[in-house]
Amino acid sequence: MKKIKINMRKKIIFIVIALFLISLNFVSAITITDVSQEELFPGETSIINIDLKNNLNEDVEDVSFNLIFDNLPFIPIGGSEKSYDTFDEGKSKSFSLTIKSSQDVKPGDYSIPFSLSYVDSNGDVLKKSGSIGITVGAKTELTFDVELKNNVVGEKGQVNLKLINGGFGDIKFVNVKLIPEGFTIIGSDNDYIGTVDSDDFESATFDVIFKSEIARINAIVTYKDFYNIEQFENINREVKVYSKNEGIELGIIEKNNTLIYIISVVGLIVLWIIYRIIKRKLKKKKKV
Numbered sequence: 001m002k003k004i005k006i007n008m009r010k011k012i013i014f015i016v017i018a019l020f021l022i023s024l025n026f027v028s029a030i031t032i033t034d035v036s037q038e039e040l041f042p043g044e045t046s047i048i049n050i051d052l053k054n055n056l057n058e059d060v061e062d063v064s065f066n067l068i069f070d071n072l073p074f075i076p077i078g079g080s081e082k083s084y085d086t087f088d089e090g091k092s093k094s095f096s097l098t099i100k101s102s103q104d105v106k107p108g109d110y111s112i113p114f115s116l117s118y119v120d121s122n123g124d125v126l127k128k129s130g131s132i133g134i135t136v137g138a139k140t141e142l143t144f145d146v147e148l149k150n151n152v153v154g155e156k157g158q159v160n161l162k163l164i165n166g167g168f169g170d171i172k173f174v175n176v177k178l179i180p181e182g183f184t185i186i187g188s189d190n191d192y193i194g195t196v197d198s199d200d201f202e203s204a205t206f207d208v209i210f211k212s213e214i215a216r217i218n219a220i221v222t223y224k225d226f227y228n229i230e231q232f233e234n235i236n237r238e239v240k241v242y243s244k245n246e247g248i249e250l251g252i253i254e255k256n257n258t259l260i261y262i263i264s265v266v267g268l269i270v271l272w273i274i275y276r277i278i279k280r281k282l283k284k285k286k287k288v
Helices: 002-027 244-249 258-287
Strands: 030-037 045-054 060-067 074-077 081-087 092-101 108-119 125-136 142-149 156-165 171-181 183-186 190-196 200-210 214-224 230-240
Touching: 030 125, 045 060, 045 081, 045 125, 060 092, 081 092, 142 214, 142 230, 156 171, 156 190, 156 214, 171 183, 171 200, 190 200
Parallel strands: none
Antiparallel strands: 030 045, 045 092, 060 081, 060 108, 074 092, 108 125, 142 156, 156 200, 171 190, 171 214, 183 200, 214 230
């Protein structure tokens, strides 16, 4: 019974020692301690900065670090490999590699595989593989267009503010607040649009009554960009509002002929009454 217990203890101790040695093997290695990059946009270049540290308990030689771009929308500029003749114990090394993204790459996060090899003090070649993460960003290129409907003084019309996203990334949580100048807004002065996709547009439409020939479109557009950062855009544009006569001449509105119709009808009634009176008088004279 005692022998069985002793054997079990030995096995447990052996397992613990083995796990400890394995953990040391994972800790004691050449590791990537930091990766940073400049902003990278579609079709443009960026510098990637990589920091390595020798956590081994020995100096190593013939160190080679290589980024692998197979089937990725990136290419290296000036090489994808960095090598060192020696890498001393406990020391760190920093280096930079330049990459270029394809013109049609979709903004987002990407993993780039790497291979790392070195020769230890026993002359053995050790290899390690993994990946680093980079981000392809998106510049916000938001433009605006203003369209008016029935823009005639005293008329009910519309203000249409078109938001055009010419950038590579979508913008989200888009809201438009219209500040009236020269017109009155019918209903809410806010229009929540939501998302404006890349290479697309959305419109915010407001029903208004135009009050003056001098009018301006003042609006505040809020949204979150590709990096989820809230942005603000102020729009301030003078717009043309026509007088009623100009609106009729330009065909924006139709001439109101109601008064003419009323006068015509009243005129016909008056003529009919006069006719009846004259007719009665003529009848009386004939009788006499």
